[in-house]
Structure formats: structure tokens, C-alpha cells
Amino acid sequence: MRSRSVHQAALDVLMRVEPDDKCRATDALLADWRAGVLPAVPAGNDTEAVREAGRPPRPELVPPQQVPLRKAGSVEGHAALLHAIAHIEFNAINLALDCVHRFRALPADFHDGWLVVAAEEAYHFRLVRERLRSLGFDYGDFPAHNGLWEMACKTADDPLARMALVPRVLEARGLDATPPIMAKLRAIGDRDSVAVLEIILRDEIGHVALGDRWFRILCAERGLEPEATYLKLIDAFDAPRPRPPLHVEARRAAGFSEAELAGFGAKAPSVTRPQ
Template sequence: MELRHRALQVLCLAHPDDKASAALALYVQADQHTIATTAPIPPADPQALPGRPERPELLHHTAVRRRSPATPEGRAILLHAIAHIEFNAINLALDAIWRFDGMPTAYYLDWLRVAAEEAQHFGLLRDLLRTQGHDYGDFPAHQGLWTMCEKTQHDIVARMALVPRTLEARGLDATPLIQQKLRQVGTPDALAAVDVLDIILREEVGHVAIGNHWYRWLCARDSLEPETHYTALVQRYEAPRPKPPFNAAARRQAGFTEVELAWLLHAG
């Protein structure tokens, strides 16, 4: 089977269990797939992308409830919000595979790995939710990540710049702060969440690094200056400006330069 066509099929799956298991299976069986040089034909209805379950209810981000971990329900809402991010991240990785043609084989395999690891993250968080008497879909969520995916669907350089290394990189900054709050709560379920977030943070550094790598590769290919072009893309696509504090160590590990870190401090 052809890898990019199969990635599109998995992207269209609506049930969370089906999508997560199919993403993992696709990664395991990657060496059994060819890779097409031209993009598969998307569904006639653009609303079919990505496949979404009936729940959770999707709201504007300003309407989603605050997520304080001080109470059991607050911790469940927090875990649900992170699980929703990870579920969307499966979609983002799959979309990066099928949508953009003409890239090296390593590009497609990198994003396939990301899709599989995001599926694992989603499963870990969903397991935690279930131990607390909840499940994915029990609380409202928002679609901020996918909105930027739609904005950048015709520009792979913008996609690499503004999804993995902008929106997803915010998780590198936010996760240690969330872990600190959970440690202060100190209950067994809160500490179990801290351990899961350790796994997610470590692997998300790698995901952002993949975004950084391919953004710089594309800039070199297209004779673009990475820092200058990034600033232009942020303005063109109205990308949100990350707010401090920043996890500078994780960002450096993910490939951000000192110039880029300085820009973040100034922009924030």
C-alpha cells in the first residue's frame, strides 16, 4: 500500500480508538509501503478532514472552561484538554504526510513517527482519564491547532514554521508549569499525571525538533533566511505569539537558536 494515501485514510477516521490504533499500525508497517511523489486526492467534502468523533463538543477557545488541578474534576478537565491536543496532533502529523508532495522519504517517515507517538500519548492520557471515571469526549474542547493547519494547507514552509515549531512548541513551555501544579496537589492521580507528562515532554522535544529540521531544510531549498522568514510568516498567518516563561533548555534541545529565543522574549 502507498504510505501517503493510507495516511489520508487514517486522517479521515473518526473514532479515536480506530485512528490511534491505525496510526500506530501504519508506523509499525512503514517498510511495507511505497511513497507517492504526487498527493492523493482529498475527500470531495473538505469538512471530512479531519475525521472527528461526535464528542467532545467543540467550542471557541474562549468558551472552554478553565482547568485548575486543585479538584478531581479540575484535574480531569486538564487531562482531557491535553488529551485533545494529543488527538489533534495525530491529525496534524498525518496531514503533513499526505498533503505535501516532493519531499524526501525521511520527511514522511519522521511525521509517521510523530503520528505514532502522539497516538501513544493520547492513549496514556485517556487511560488516566478512565481511572478517574471520565473518558475522552466528556468535556468541551477547541480546535485551535487544526485551524492553523487549515490556514497553512497550501504552504509547507508555513506549516513547518507555525504548527510544530510554534503551536506545538508551546507545550514545551507549558508542561513543566502544569507538572509543578500537579506536584503541589500531590494526590496519587496528580503524581501519575506528572509521570505521563514526563514521557510526553521528552518526546515532544523530538517532534518540535523535526519541525525545526524540516523548516530549515525548506528555507535552504528555497533560499530563505529562516529567522526573517519566520517573522513574516507569523504576521501573514496571524499566528499567536507565545508568552513567557519559556522552557529555554527544551527549546534549545529542539533546535531553536539563540537568535530565535531572543526574538521570543522580545515578541512575548
């Protein structure tokens, strides 16, 4: 009997609905892969793209402009802020699993990287959900939008576009947004959530760097100049261009070049001249 592939196993976890079940299954998937139980199948992207990943009935999904804005100073606003982060992390599990399921023609190193990302995103989700529960709320208690997953659907036919527009655009925006969120949480005395965001920021630099690495590999295989191609894909898919303020150090660590950062409006690094 033929063994189930890592791609089939990733699809099974991707379609799981209950968050705790999905997180446990993601951890087990990585362990099985590392143990050699699940082979990669060197074949084309011959599966239909997943258009709706497994997710619980709540939160209610609404257009981004309909997600209410709340001030973090109130308990409800504090919880809504954490809920938005939890929702991003839950979606990020699905995005990483979809890479493994969908882009099976890519090398085993690609699948290994995104399985690690999926497990780290599951860890992040659990950390943020614990903080949310400490305030008397839970995942699903606030409306959310589906922008991350919608971009996964738009880029389902091309791993180059996926690497450009999910890790290098949408997830990189998280690098920029995290320090201001941490400042808001410090201002209301939530040091425990700040500590969680420090973990998330550290790991997310690695996730964006993984996307950057594979974006550049795929560009090289196709004879494309990466940075010009990146801008063309942003325009072609109507994705948001990076806008200041940027977390320049995090973006630099994730693989963005000085020319790119300058093109996005980032200030050039200061140079200390010898006396």
C-alpha cells in the first residue's frame, strides 16, 4: 500500500476546523515529516487549489473596512487587539500548510521550511489565545477579515507570486505593525502580551526570510530580476505597497535590500564617521 505523502497530510490538517485540533495536528505533521514517515512526492501542482481552508464558524468574517476600531485602553478594545493578532496567526497556519499541499513540485527543503513555519504559527496562536482568555474572551468573539487567505487563493497557481505577496508583502507588514502594537500594550501595562509579541516578531522575521529566499530562488530559475519582479507582482495583484513607518532592521534581517528599503521610503542608515 502506497504511503500517504506529506502533501496529502498537509491538506488533512489544513481542512481541520477546530483550532486546538489544527494546532495539535500541525505539531504531529512536522514530527512525522522529520521522522521520515511522510514522503514528498516530486510531481507537478496537479491538485485543485483549496479555496476555503478549515476554520471554525466564528469569528464572523467581514470586509476589512467593517472591522470595528477599538481603543486598547478599554478591556474590550484590549481583547479586540489581541483577537486580531490571534486571527492572523490562525490564518498563517493555513497559509504555511497550503504551501506544502499546493506546491508539491518544489524541493523537500521548501516543504520542510513551511512545515516549521506552520508549527511556529500554531505556537503563536496558542500563546495569543491564552492571553485573550486571560481577559475573559476567546478566539471568535470579535469579527475579523480574510485578507491573508484571499491572497493565498489569488496566488494559488504560482509559487513565485505566493512568496512575493504573502511573506514579502502581507507578513512583512506585520514586522512593521508589531512595534507600535507592543507600545500600546506597554502603555496599558500588559507586559505578558508584549513578551508574546517579542517571540512572534523574532519568529516572523524568519518566516519572511524564508519567503524571501524562495522568491529569489524562483526568480533566478526564471531569469527574472527579483526586485523589479516584486513591484510588478504587487501591481498585478493589487497588493499594498510597503509604506513607512517600516521596521527597517527587521525587514533588513528578513532579506530586503537597502535599495528596496530606500525605494519604500525608509531612511538610509546613519553612518558614524571616524573622528
